[in-house]
Every structure is written in C-alpha cells, then in structure tokens.
Amino acid sequence: MADTPMELVQGTLDLLVLRTLAWGPTHGYGVARWIQHITGDVLRVEEGSLYPALHRLEKRALVKSSWGLSENNRRAKYYEITAQGRATLSRESSTWTTYAAAVAKVLTSREQPEWAK
C-alpha cells in the first residue's frame, strides 16, 4: 500500500486540510506530516498538491495565512482556519461521511439481488 500514492479527488484533499487546520494553525509541512501520521502513511498524498489546496482555501476565505518563524527559526507561512472554514468543514464532512457510509453499505452487504442466482 505504501508504494503507489493514492490519488485524491480535489475536494477531498481540501477537506482533509481543513480538518487538520481545525486542530490549530500550522504550515504546509505540518499538514503533510499530520496526515501521514494519522493515516499511518496509508494515504500517501503527493505533498506538492497541498499547496494549490492551501492557496485555494485561502482564496475562498476558509483559511488565512501569515508569515512566521518555525521551531528552528526558519521563515515559514502559517495557515489558520477561519470561522467560515469551520462552518464549511462541519457541513462538508457530514456530507462526506454519509456518502462514505452509503458506499460501505453497498460494498459490504451480504444480501443478494434477485437476478444473481
């Protein structure tokens, strides 16, 4: 599983980034590391794709950015979720989980249709 990085649909990536930032402000690298940690490196996102995602989110005013110094005094751009971002996050994650549950139901159902004898 760790060889080929999974392709994520664009909207899903935005959602993951938002969720990550909901924990607290961080930079792009921090988001990458957190996702890597939580999914046990199963979801090997092409990390470069985080940056278009972050800038898009900023354009939609769901996050805001500021330049700051990292732990080892390097210049880094920090992103922070906004109130509108939180609202969007809760709305879209409930949509996503509903969708995922429905997909899971179809995939794991033991019931057979009539035409499958």
Added chain:
Amino acid sequence: MSDQIPVWRRYLRLVRPNATADLDDEIAFHISARIDELVAGGMTPELAEAAALERLGDLARFRAQTLNVDKQREREKTMRDRLESIIADASFGVRQLRRSPALAIAAIVCFALGIGVNSAIFSIVNGVLIRPLPYRDADRIVVINEGAPKMGPGMGRIAAAELMDYRELDGKIFQSTAAYEPRTFTVRSPDGTLDRVPGAVVTGNFLRVLGREPLLGRVPATWAENIENPGSTPGSLEVIVSYSFWRTRLGGDSAIVGKTMPFGVSSVATVAGVMPPSVQFPIGGVGAIPADIFVLYTLSPAVMARRGDNYGTWAFGRLANGVTSEQASAAVANVASNLPRRYPEFYRGPTEQMVGNVTSFREALVGPVRRPLLIMLGAVSLVLLIACLNVSSLLVARSVARQREIAVRRAIGASRSRLAQQFLTESLVLVGIGGVVGLAVGRYGATLLTRFDPNGSLNGYNIGLDWRVVAVTAAVTGLTGMIFSILPGIAGRDDLQTALREATTQGKGLSRSGLVVAEIAIALLLTVGAGLMLRSFMRLRSVDPGFKPDHLLTFRVAFPQTRYATHPAAMTGQHLLAQRLAAIPGVSAVSSATQVLTTDPWWITFTPDPAAGPLPEKVPVGSNNVVQPGYIETMGIAVRAGRTFNESDIAGREAVAMIGETLAKQRYGGNAIGRRIKQGPPDRPGEWRTIVGVVGDIKESGLAGEAPPSIYMPAAQIDTGPSVGIVRSQAYVVRTTSDPRQAIPAVRNAVKDFDPLMPISELAALEDKLSDSIADRKFNMFLLTVFAAVALCLAAVGIYGLIAYSVAQRTRELGIRVALGALPGDVRMLVVRQGALIAITGILIGSAGAIGATRWMRSMLFQVNPLDPITFVAVGSTLAIVAIGASWLPALRASRVSPLIAMRGD
C-alpha cells in the same frame, strides 16, 4: 531550492509583494524540513533530498496551479477595489448633491426635460422613419405612380384597369403587382345599428406582395383564382379581417375561420383569415386609415372600361430579384407613356401624355411627414443642448468653488486620474438620475403625443420604447455626462498656492458667459421658429373658406339602386329626407350635394362656350359638384351673378349649370350668364348646359389649399351617363340655429325613421371638419411652442444662475462701490447691464443663425416669410425682457449689499 532564489529578488520583496518568490520560499521550507527529518532518521543528505523531492510529487505542475490560484485572487481583488472606489465616489457625489439640493434639482430637471423631450420625439421618429415596416423586405416594395405631365407623376395612383398593363412587367421587373382601393363597408352590430367600417378592396395577390401570411386562416382560394383571372367574380364573399377588428368585433374567437359575419346591410361574409397584430394596411400615413376588412377587387368589365379619367387605385409591386428601383421606374415610365398610344379613345386632353415612376413604399407613406419630423428632432436636440449647457455652467460654477478642495486633495497625493474618476462619477450620478427620469418622461411623452396627434397619422406605427430609443437616450446621456465632466477637470488649476488664494474668476467667468450666450442664441432660434409657426397658423385660421361653416352639420348617406330603383325614385328619396330633416326643431335650412369639403374632388374635363373665346389648347379640368336646390344658400356661399338652382331645374327642362367666379373670370371674361358649358372634351358628344349663376369660390380641400375651378350641376338633371351612380351618394348639409353638434342625435333619428337600412357616415359639425384639415399644422405648432417655452425657461435659469453667481463673486467689489458712494440704483444698473450685455450678444448671434436656418421651414409655413421681421423683433424683445427679468433678482440683492458685510466676508 531556496538557494536558487536570487538575492536581488529577495530584496525587491521589501518594496512590493512578489507571489512567486513567496511560494518558492514556502516550498523551500517544506523541503528542508523534510530533509532534516529524514537525516535525523539516519538517511544521508543526498538520499534525503531525493526522497523529499519524490514525496513532493510533480512540483512544476503544483507550482503552476498555485500561481494560477494566486493570480485569480489578485484579479478579483483589483476588481473589488475598483468597484469600491467607484461606489465611494458615487456616494460622495450623492452626499455633495444633497448638500446643495437646489443645484441637484435644477440639474436633474434640466436633464430630465432635455432628455425626456428628445426621447419622446426620437421614439416617434424611430417608429415612423427608422423602424422597419411590418412587411417582409419592405424596402423591395414600391408604389407605382403615374399622371399627366403637367401634374407630374406625383399622384401615386392609377386607374384600376391600367393594372393589367403594369402586370406585363411581372416576372421581369416585378415579382408581382397588386392593387388596393380604400372603401368604407357597412357592418351590422348585434343590436342592429349599422356602422361604417374602414376597409379596402385588394387584388388576390395582395398578401403575397406584402410578404405576410395571415395569423389565422389563409388567403381564400377564390382570391388565388383572381390572381390568374382578375375578372372572375367569386360566388361567395370571403374576406380577411384586421387583428383589431377580430378582437373588438368578432370577440377574438379563435375558431373564426370559416364562420360568417354580418356584412353589408343585410348579408353575410365568410371570414377566411385574420391579419397578424403588427401588420396594418395601409399604415396610417397622412390621411390613410388602416383597413379593417379586406375584400377581393374584381376587375369587372365595368371597371376595365374606365381609363384616363379615374385615378383612385393604388398599385404597388415587389421588385424582382436584382432589379433596382431605377430600372423599375424606367420600365413603369415606358408603360405609362405607351398607354395613350394603345388606347387612344380613352387618353385625351390632359391625359394625352402619361408619365410614370416608382417610389419606395416607405417614401410614399412617410414622405409628407418626414420634413416636419426631422425639424422637430432638430428643435428638440437644440433643447437638449441648452439643457446641457445650463447644467454645464452650473457645475463649472461649483467647480470653481471647489478649487481649494481639489488643490488640497492633489497636494496629499490624489492622482489626476483618481480626481478625474471622482468627477466623472459625480457627473454620471447626476446624469444617470436625470437620464432615468428623462426616459420615463420620454415614454409618457410619446404616448401623450400620439394621443394628441390630430390625424391619427401616427397610428399604425409602432411607437414605443424599443432598444434603439434606449440606446440613443443612453448615448445622449453618456455624452452629456462626459462633455461637462471634462470641464471642471480642464478648469482645475494645478498650482496649489494660487488656488488657495482668492479664486480668480476671470477665466472661468468668460467661459461661463460664453455658455450662457450660446444658450440664449439657441433659445432665440427655437423661439423664432415657434413664432413663425404661430403666425402661420393664425393666418391659416383666418382664411375665408368661401362659405359659412358655423352652425352647419354634415353627413353622408347613399340611395342604392336596390331600394331606389330609378333616378326619379332616388331624387324623391333625397327630397323626402331633406324635408324630414328640415322638420327638426332648430333647423333653418337643409340641402345636399355629392361632395362637401373633400380632399378628393371629382375632377371632370369640360369645354367652355366657344362663343366666349378661343378654346384653350389643353382641355381644362374642374371640380364638379352635383347638388340639390338650396345648396348654395344653406352653405352660405356668396352669389355673384344670376340665380341658383330651383325646383324647376329638372330632367326634361333646359340643362343648367352654375360656375365659380374664378372660372367665370378665366374662361368667360367675367361674363358667363347665359353662356354655355359642356362636360367632357370638345370633340366628345355631350350635353351643353346654360350657365345661370356665378357663385363665390370655396376652398374645397381645406383652408390651406387652393380653390379649384368649380362647376355645379343640378342632381335632378343628371339622370343618364357615367355620373348617374355618383348622384346616389349625397352629403347633406343642415344649418341649425344653435350649436349644430346638439342636433346630431335628432338627425340620426330622422334618417333612421326615414330609412332604417340607410347607414350614416361622417356625421360631424362642419367647423370641426375644417379644423381637422389644419389640425396637423396646429399640432406641429403646439410642439414647437412647447420646445420654445422649455428653451426660454432653461435660458432664463441659465442667465439667473450666471448673474447670481457673478454677483456673489463680486460681493466685495460691490460693497466697496457702495462704500464709495454708489447708489443702490447704480449697483442695480451695473448688474443688469452685465445681464443685458450677455443677452444682446446671444440675441444677435441667435438672429444670425435663425436667418440662416428658418428657410428650411418654408414648407411648413403658410403665407409667412421665413424672415418675417415682426416675428424676429417680437422674439428678440421677449428674450431681452426675459434676460433682464432674470437679472433683476440678483441685481436687487446686490443693491442691498451692506458694504461692511461685503468687505468682511470672504
């Protein structure tokens, strides 16, 4: 990666944000953080770098995507900023306007008037001259004109029989040709009353030439047959009705096709089709009324037998592909000139030679209306110009007052373009409000105008707000906005110091005065035009029509052969009806004739008595009126010599006639009694009549026309020959002792009692008909007067504003003068003199312009010289008085200035 960013780029970022460099920094951080982590986990730096880059994925693509997102964001931000600044300017402008409401209202009113009036007139011009006619490819339809050379082919009509000759050009010059004649049909209402409805007889291919299909139903088969065989008479009567007729009288029944409707006095007709709503024929040109019922025109042998002296049919055709109207004109002229050769027995005398041409359809309809309309448009544009000049001068004054504000803003860093944007926005707010109000004024104005329009000559044209009107109004509005928003910008001074000191008004004063002088000149031009029209109209009204139109009622009825089989029966009927009418209380005299006040007199050729002098070279024509005894007296026409007809002038007795005095002078040397006259050319057999009376000439076709040579014959003696049918249609005149209009119901009842199947048409007081004939001039005069009045008001406001402002500027100077001993009267004189000087300059310039311009109005004037000195002097004095009046109030205020306050204030 961060090493690859050149140092100089980094430092640039201190001056202005650089998105690319920032992104590179972001990514650089990410990479070095990852490398540090991997190295801390035991990898070598080179492997770590490779692994880090690999984890990043397709960096170039992501970088490009991100930069794209950033670019879009920048763009949106700039647009938002610009919008915000414009909104800020607009609200600032609105606040400014609210602070000086007088200025705002004055400016908006000026604009609304100018733009509104323009919009109204342009709506009409658009509807009449520009908008396409509701026929397919209407510019390919032409009208065939023909006539005798001395009248020129301006008559526009042919004899119906000649259609067959022109049809020979079908296929080569025309795709097809059709004919049309206006008729009035009788239609029964459900309650039994008979109404006369305007209609037309048309040839079968009429709709095909127009290029339109009926909305409901189709062209009946009998019509189609008629195209091939024009003499064929269809068995049943199938008609096509207009849209408005279908809606009002047939109830908009969607299943009407094939049903019958009451038609004529007692029969029915089958409705074969309904015209589409926008298609009217003819379009209400001068004197034409759109037809409600279309009936087939059968070219029966009787119709074919009349050529050379019966011109009542309109012929029009659709040009064949590739044929120009010049070619068609030449072909038609050819056919026309051959007519006398082909049918020598018909074309004699005045019609010995025939000429012909074609004119475009629109020209035929619109020609007479075009010049007045364009003059109106010119006049109204001048009004708009004055309005703009007014507002211009108002705003220039305000800008002078704002010099300080402008200078300060420039000093703290506002760029020229930012200031220009501000002024532009303020002006546009003003102009925008004025324009919207103006558009509304224009819409209602146009509707009002068409309601006032006397001849309904604007009916049938689609006059309303369409995109052209909106576009033109918007363009005019925008142009005005731009023109005078530039002025404050030009007037703005850059020099802060000079501006902060006392604002000098010298330069501005001159340009403002120039504006007001221009206003006055234009107002003078308009007022002169209106004055000329007014005088012209007064002259027209005082024209003596040749009879006494007051206390006269008239109407028309017909005595058809079906109910009055013989000529004596018709005569008896006419007498009996006259007796009944005379029995109505309040009626002092009754008579009848074949025509009363008509624009379409019955022309005949005649031969004067050879004993009175040599026969004229060309056979003369005159207007023939067949009358009952008592006609001359009832009409109040003067009797110059001899006697009028009486009861003994009947069939079998000596044939008599009366002639008009001009005819008597021209052909009989003033001595006509006892001499003879004959209808028709010299060599054609006809009855010689003895002239028993000479009467005054009357203006048959309305006050503005000439009195034609007239011949009267007694109805009782016209019992054979081609005119016998015409005698059956009589126009009655009834003289009453009091207001004739009150007798209308009694007259109607009398006719109904006499013959319930006899429809009445054109029942009206004769005075009203006379004023109808000059009603369109009255309307034009009314319009022009309104414009002139508006222009005068605007000019007065302009002068007032200028003088008031100048007085305010000169407060200190005036205060000093008073302190040095000037009397209030002197101060007043000073101010008024300033106003008078401007006014006189304007009047002189305006008069010069008017002298040049009024010659275009010649066709609209009646017996008034375009350079009429009385009008010029009167208008000039009026304007001078207005100017002095407008300067008076500021002058008064100036003379009351207390010198202390004047010198103290700033």
